[in-house]
Amino acid sequence: MLAALPTASSAYILATQMKGDGRLVASVITLNILFAILTLPLWLSLRGG
Numbered sequence: 001m002l003a004a005l006p007t008a009s010s011a012y013i014l015a016t017q018m019k020g021d022g023r024l025v026a027s028v029i030t031l032n033i034l035f036a037i038l039t040l041p042l043w044l045s046l047r048g049g
Contacts, residue, residue, distance in 0.1 A: 004043050006036040
């Protein structure tokens with residue numbers, strides 16, 4: 001169940017502090033959250049909860 005949760009937003013802060021691509025990380029986090037919104041109910045219903 002924990003694997004289905006979205007990525008922590010602190011990854012953006014870490015990426016920008018380490019001179020990484022902050023815009024890309026922000027996009028990935030946003031997409032990850034949107035997919036989690038759609039798929040978490042599915043995983044919960046398959047679990048039987």
